[in-house]
Amino acid sequence: MxxxxxxxxxxxxxxxxxxxxxxxxxxxxxxxxxxxxxxxxxxxxxxxxxxxxxxxxxxxxxxxxxxxxxxxxxxxxxxxxxxxxxxxxxxxxxxxxxxxxxxxxxxxxxxxxxxxxxxxxxxxxxxxxxxxxxxxxxxxxxxxxLADRPPEKKFEWAKRLVAKYGALVSVLSLVSLFIYLVASPVKSGSAKGSKKRR
Known part of the structure; x- marks a missing residue:
């Protein structure tokens, strides 16, 4: 070669x-x-x-x-x-x-x-x-x-998708988790406050 x-x-x-x-x-x-x-x-x-x-x-x-x-x-x-x-x-x-x-x-x-x-x-x-x-x-x-090419392995397409979009999915997941954690205490705190007023 x-x-x-x-x-x-x-x-x-x-x-x-x-x-x-x-x-x-x-x-x-x-x-x-x-x-x-x-x-x-x-x-x-x-x-x-x-x-x-x-x-x-x-x-x-x-x-x-x-x-x-x-x-x-x-x-x-x-x-x-x-x-x-x-x-x-x-x-x-x-x-x-x-x-x-x-x-x-x-x-x-x-x-x-x-x-x-x-x-x-x-x-x-x-x-x-x-x-x-x-x-x-x-x-x-x-x-x-028409060269011989190795056969595509099982789940090879999934690996390519993860390699291409893995970082984007990770960032979106972290942002979603952060928004959920920030919003959750506010909701539970406001619910406790409304119970005390009653």
């Missing part, structure tokens, strides 16, 4: 260091500089499938506008994943300097196993160059699709 996390950290380090090595040349000229962050979340469905939600945030951190921006995230094999909503591709006419754009799509899988996705590709055009420019999103960690 430790070697997996070290390998993932090394991969991220190499990716970001390559970005920073390229950035001085890019930042010095009047051109766009695209940075894309890819995030994936998993959620188990009652039908026995795993829902995969993918979001990609795009940032133009350069000093010029990027034109004809095309995002493509085609690493999701059709043998493993079914597209539920959205699309794995997206286009924008332009992305001005300092602006952001986001794209979101949802997949479903019934195939169990580890999935290694690749970064999304972003191609764009700048007026000063004839060829299309290309950038890549951050990679995602390997996904454990």
């Amino acid at each position: 430790a070697t997996k996390s070290w390998g993932s950290l090394l991969l991220l380090f190499l990716f970001f260091s390559s970005l920073f090595l390229d950035s001085p040349a890019t930042a010095s000229s009047d051109s766009p500089f695209m940075v894309a962050h890819k995030k994936v979340s998993l959620s188990r469905l009652k039908s026995g499938a795993e829902r995969v939600s993918v979001s990609i945030d795009l940032y133009n951190q350069g000093s010029a506008t990027a034109y004809d921006v095309n995002l493509n995230d085609d690493s999701w094999s059709q043998d493993t994943f079914d597209l539920v909503s959205g699309s794995t591709t997206k286009s924008w006419e332009r992305l001005d300097a300092g602006s952001t754009a986001s794209h979101f799509f949802v997949l479903e899988s019934k195939v169990k196993g580890i999935f290694h996705g690749s970064p999304a590709s972003i191609k764009f055009r700048i007026p000063t160059k004839a060829s299309l420019q290309e950038a890549y999103s951050t990679p995602v960690l390997p996904l454990d699709i």
Whole structure:
């Protein structure tokens, strides 16, 4: 497990260091500089499938506008994943300097196993160059699709409720007890006083 996390950290380090090595040349000229962050979340469905939600945030951190921006995230094999909503591709006419754009799509899988996705590709055009420019999103960690989870123990839900609301219930109980103790002597004292008057 430790070697997996070290390998993932090394991969991220190499990716970001390559970005920073390229950035001085890019930042010095009047051109766009695209940075894309890819995030994936998993959620188990009652039908026995795993829902995969993918979001990609795009940032133009350069000093010029990027034109004809095309995002493509085609690493999701059709043998493993079914597209539920959205699309794995997206286009924008332009992305001005300092602006952001986001794209979101949802997949479903019934195939169990580890999935290694690749970064999304972003191609764009700048007026000063004839060829299309290309950038890549951050990679995602390997996904454990339909991983075995330990069965939920009896009364596990009760433990979660106690952990979440236990402090609130304790405070309300103490306040109620305090109010009861303060109010009780007053009632019994007033009752004794009324008996003496009779």
